[in-house]
Amino acid sequence: MQQAAPSASLPERARGVIPGGVNSGQRNVPGLTDLVITRAQGASFWDSDGRRYTDYHAAFGPPLLGHNDPDVVRAVAEAGGSLDLCGVGVTEGEVELAETLVELVPSMERVLLTSTGSEATFHALRVARAATGRRLVVKFQGCYHGWHDSVSLNVISAPDRVGHKDPISTGILPEVLDATLVLPFNDRDAVRAAFAEHGADIAAVILEPVPHNVGCLLPDQEFLVTLREECTRHGSVLVFDEVITGVRHGLGGWQEVAGIVPDLTTMGKAIANGYPIGAIGGRADLMDMFSSRPGAPVFFAGTYNGHPAVVAAALATLRKLHAEPVHEHVFRLGERVRTELPPVLASLGVPAVVTGYGSVFVTYFMDRLPHTYDDLLDNDTRMFVGYRRRMIDQGVFELPLNLKRSHFSYAHTDADVDRLIEVTEAAVRAQLAD
Numbered sequence: 001m002q003q004a005a006p007s008a009s010l011p012e013r014a015r016g017v018i019p020g021g022v023n024s025g026q027r028n029v030p031g032l033t034d035l036v037i038t039r040a041q042g043a044s045f046w047d048s049d050g051r052r053y054t055d056y057h058a059a060f061g062p063p064l065l066g067h068n069d070p071d072v073v074r075a076v077a078e079a080g081g082s083l084d085l086c087g088v089g090v091t092e093g094e095v096e097l098a099e100t101l102v103e104l105v106p107s108m109e110r111v112l113l114t115s116t117g118s119e120a121t122f123h124a125l126r127v128a129r130a131a132t133g134r135r136l137v138v139k140f141q142g143c144y145h146g147w148h149d150s151v152s153l154n155v156i157s158a159p160d161r162v163g164h165k166d167p168i169s170t171g172i173l174p175e176v177l178d179a180t181l182v183l184p185f186n187d188r189d190a191v192r193a194a195f196a197e198h199g200a201d202i203a204a205v206i207l208e209p210v211p212h213n214v215g216c217l218l219p220d221q222e223f224l225v226t227l228r229e230e231c232t233r234h235g236s237v238l239v240f241d242e243v244i245t246g247v248r249h250g251l252g253g254w255q256e257v258a259g260i261v262p263d264l265t266t267m268g269k270a271i272a273n274g275y276p277i278g279a280i281g282g283r284a285d286l287m288d289m290f291s292s293r294p295g296a297p298v299f300f301a302g303t304y305n306g307h308p309a310v311v312a313a314a315l316a317t318l319r320k321l322h323a324e325p326v327h328e329h330v331f332r333l334g335e336r337v338r339t340e341l342p343p344v345l346a347s348l349g350v351p352a353v354v355t356g357y358g359s360v361f362v363t364y365f366m367d368r369l370p371h372t373y374d375d376l377l378d379n380d381t382r383m384f385v386g387y388r389r390r391m392i393d394q395g396v397f398e399l400p401l402n403l404k405r406s407h408f409s410y411a412h413t414d415a416d417v418d419r420l421i422e423v424t425e426a427a428v429r430a431q432l433a434d
């Protein structure tokens with residue numbers, strides 16, 4: 001048995017028993033696997049040296065209200081005192097949460113809860129294949145939908161891998177990869193051509209309506225309209241993966257912003273402000289195929305689905321989003337960065353654009369706003385990662401991995417924006433001089 005010496009540091013002990021010392025491939029960030037997090041509150045987290053970081057990484061997106069929001073914490077504590085998981089029947093909270101999501105999200109006639117976004121997208125594709133009796137799934141270069149085989153390809157692809165199958169993992173059956181078609185985002189002609197060639201075999205089209213797993217590509221409205229039209233014409237299931245955009249970009253998600261109703265919607269992350277949740281919802285005829293309904297053929301399960309503490313967190317989150325001007329606040333802070341940072345960067349003579357939507361922002365080092373994944377290949381990766389590393393040294397945390405987005409929460413303030421701009425300027429200046 002391999003064990004670290006008793007005097008070993010926590011990261012050393014971690015590496016002895018946890019592969020790489022962290023619990024996700026997405027936390028395998030060079031230089032940051034030794035970071036020991038001890039506390040998180042509001043817009044900040046702290047490490048074991050007592051250093052505070054203003055957090056724009058936001059755990060990849062869930063804490064829209066900020067870390068440990070007192071209303072969410074109270075709701076979870078109250079739920080935990082009287083109820084935990086029983087694994088039979090239904091609880092009042094589950095019904096209330098489903099009713100709330102059906103009311104908020106245009107496409108949702110029925111909802112099922114999962115514990116993660118990956119489970120939600122997995123079930124969306126399975127039910128689409130079951131309903132259509134078809135094999136193929138269409139996804140887009142740059143979109144991420146979780147870790148399961150059908151979608152584990154072509155997220156952040158190197159230039160020479162774009163246009164080819166680019167799995168993010170080994171161990172996936174080639175026939176599974178064969179059954180996923182990868183198309184360029186925002187390319188209507190590619191969508192029409194794929195449907196012209198394979199329409200009768202396409203079970204589902206899945207997309208992040210705003211691809212935030214590569215920062216932010218804003219969708220052309222006509223692109224989304226084309227997807228809706230082609231799916232309807234060919235009887236394919238249109239899946240909006242709103243795991244990031246749902247709740248964060250508005251209570252009805254991007255489908256409400258765009259006025260386009262997909263057949264199925266997947267959600268997660270910000271619904272429960274950091275507690276593990278996912279949701280799949282949509283057309284009643286598709287959702288009624290899941291085996292939660294007697295005799296229905298599409299197996300659906302999950303020991304922790306609808307966990308009372310998580311449901312309580314979600315209800316408290318959604319209540320607060322309704323009752324307080326959360327979106328107004330985070331949208332205003334996002335807009336401040338998108339308008340105030342570009343002139344500062346321009347004055348340094350560095351090609352840079354600041355984009356995003358609402359609470360989400362990202363600074364790319366390139367000379368134009370990206371519209372397609374191919375455009376993003378022009379982002380200066382060394383600058384993107386380098387300035388963020390320097391910011392972390394100043395206690396401002398944007399994840400130093402290429403193309404990762406940043407987030408505002410309700411707990412961030414105007415003073416945080418001022419400091420963000422100041423620290424960004426200094427970090428970019430230092431990086432340029434390096």
Ligand code: PMP
Pocket residue numbers: 060115116117118119121144145146147208213241242243244268269278
């Ligand atoms: N879809 C999207 C758009 C995501 O961003 C993510 C997570 N980053 C997932 C699905 C998977 O969610 P989870 O990590 O909760 O499985």
